[in-house]
Amino acid sequence: MKIAVQSEPFDLGAEASAFASGHRDMGAIVTFTGVVRDLARGDLDRMVIEHYPGMTLKALEKIANEARDRWSLGDVLVIHRYGDLAPGEMIMMVATASPHRKDAFEAAEFLMDYLKSRAPFWKKEITSDGADWVAAKDEDEDALNRW
Amino acid sequence: MKIAVQSEPFDLGAEASAFASGHRDMGAIVTFTGVVRDLARGDLDRMVIEHYPGMTLKALEKIANEARDRWSLGDVLVIHRYGDLAPGEMIMMVATASPHRKDAFEAAEFLMDYLKSRAPFWKKEITSDGADWVAAKDEDEDALNRW
Amino acid sequence: MDVLYFAWVRERIGVPKEVVETQAKTVTDLVEELRGREERYAAAFADLSALRVAVDQELTEFDASLEGAREVAFFPPMTGG
Amino acid sequence: MDVLYFAWVRERIGVPKEVVETQAKTVTDLVEELRGREERYAAAFADLSALRVAVDQELTEFDASLEGAREVAFFPPMTGG
Numbered sequence: 001m002k003i004a005v006q007s008e009p010f011d012l013g014a015e016a017s018a019f020a021s022g023h024r025d026m027g028a029i030v031t032f033t034g035v036v037r038d039l040a041r042g043d044l045d046r047m048v049i050e051h052y053p054g055m056t057l058k059a060l061e062k063i064a065n066e067a068r069d070r071w072s073l074g075d076v077l078v079i080h081r082y083g084d085l086a087p088g089e090m091i092m093m094v095a096t097a098s099p100h101r102k103d104a105f106e107a108a109e110f111l112m113d114y115l116k117s118r119a120p121f122w123k124k125e126i127t128s129d130g131a132d133w134v135a136a137k138d139e140d141e142d143a144l145n146r147w
Numbered sequence: 148m149k150i151a152v153q154s155e156p157f158d159l160g161a162e163a164s165a166f167a168s169g170h171r172d173m174g175a176i177v178t179f180t181g182v183v184r185d186l187a188r189g190d191l192d193r194m195v196i197e198h199y200p201g202m203t204l205k206a207l208e209k210i211a212n213e214a215r216d217r218w219s220l221g222d223v224l225v226i227h228r229y230g231d232l233a234p235g236e237m238i239m240m241v242a243t244a245s246p247h248r249k250d251a252f253e254a255a256e257f258l259m260d261y262l263k264s265r266a267p268f269w270k271k272e273i274t275s276d277g278a279d280w281v282a283a284k285d286e287d288e289d290a291l292n293r294w
Numbered sequence: 295m296d297v298l299y300f301a302w303v304r305e306r307i308g309v310p311k312e313v314v315e316t317q318a319k320t321v322t323d324l325v326e327e328l329r330g331r332e333e334r335y336a337a338a339f340a341d342l343s344a345l346r347v348a349v350d351q352e353l354t355e356f357d358a359s360l361e362g363a364r365e366v367a368f369f370p371p372m373t374g375g
Numbered sequence: 376m377d378v379l380y381f382a383w384v385r386e387r388i389g390v391p392k393e394v395v396e397t398q399a400k401t402v403t404d405l406v407e408e409l410r411g412r413e414e415r416y417a418a419a420f421a422d423l424s425a426l427r428v429a430v431d432q433e434l435t436e437f438d439a440s441l442e443g444a445r446e447v448a449f450f451p452p453m454t455g456g
Binding site for chain 1: 181
């Protein structure tokens with residue numbers, strides 16, 4: 001299991017390859033990658049991600065361990081960046097390995113739902129007009145209810 | 148959109164990176180990779196995948212286009228191998244890119260469910276004791292009913 | 295008409311492909327003709343619920359028409375992915 | 376006790392962290408104390424439904440006890456992923 005919180009970019013290809021290799025008993029590998037989207041007006045200068053250093057890693061480990069308790073998983077990967085990101089840059093990724101595709105998919109969705117609303121990250125969008133904190137969505141809180 | 152049917156191995160890392168790059172408007176990238184699992188007894192020598200060359204690509208394109216009709220997708224990738232594969236080798240992958248994580252996940256699961264039961268591939272497991280065609284599972288057919 | 299067989303259907307019938315001269319109007323009619331030919335066909339087509347069929351490379355049902363069809367394929371339920 | 380603020384709570388209060396001497400028994404008691412201090416605290420804590428709290432780096436509720444707590448953090452709903 002790898003959990004990383006970092007300001008540096010990560011290499012999706014290298015991470016996915018490393019994660020997938022050497023699992024003879026894991027038939028299913030799912031990855032999710034979050035990318036900084038430009039705003040509808042196309043004027044996003046950058047996104048700034050703040051986090052709570054003392055708590056972040058513990059919160060991610062707790063979420064990952066919860067996923068391992070609920071599904072049959074051979075391995076879990078979570079990488080989440082903080083700091084300044086440009087549109088198109090990758091913010092974070094999760095990966096799950098399971099003998100069964102249903103478990104791999106469900107666990108990846110669970111990780112994402114909990115990362116969205118229970119890991120201490122906050123996003124701010126910077127444009128030439130100013131800066132706005134991204135508001136949490138009700139639907140993201142609601143998404144937790146299915147688990 | 149890339150749809151490939153090939154006997155050669157593919158490079159998950161390179162495919163995932165190429166797929167994810169250059170999507171400023173796609174916030175969510177999901178990949179699923181299927182790996183040859185060893186048998187419970189640990190004696191799988193190899194898996195042989197047969198397909199129906201005249202039909203396979205058309206069937207995969209139809210499934211991918213159906214996914215694009217149903218979900219908001221910026222891009223879809225499907226790679227499926229045929230021929231002889233050793234335990235631990237990657238059989239296939241799908242990838243989806245969407246503005247929203249729910250669409251990316253659902254479309255990837257849809258693609259997998261349809262690939263399992265509607266694309267003309269057949270798996271045979273070879274052990275020192277002989278060869279057995281993998282039987283289709285009722286649960287795989289049932290999985291289609293949710294879409 | 296080209297008739298193709300895949301997986302264990304191919305193994306049971308013994309050829310991957312053959313040309314069949316037929317007046318069969320539906321897939322079911324064609325299956326009846328083939329069953330009457332030889333034991334290996336009767337064996338392969340013993341239980342149609344265990345088989346799938348494609349006409350001109352599109353999945354279809356056994357009651358599908360063969361009018362204008364150039365290629366029919368028989369195979370077990372697919373196990374891709 | 377260390378009190379930490381993140382995102383717009385940090386911006387509104389003006390510092391990321393401060394040491395607070397308090398006898399507050401619960402998070403709500405601490406919030407009441409801070410509200411009484413200065414306008415910027417009253418503004419930041421005006422609507423608790425828009426805030427989340429962690430005690431010793433674990434998410435909790437506003438009625439949580441502060442007994443033995445070393446670190447309390449206030450922040451808006453999280454927006455990771």
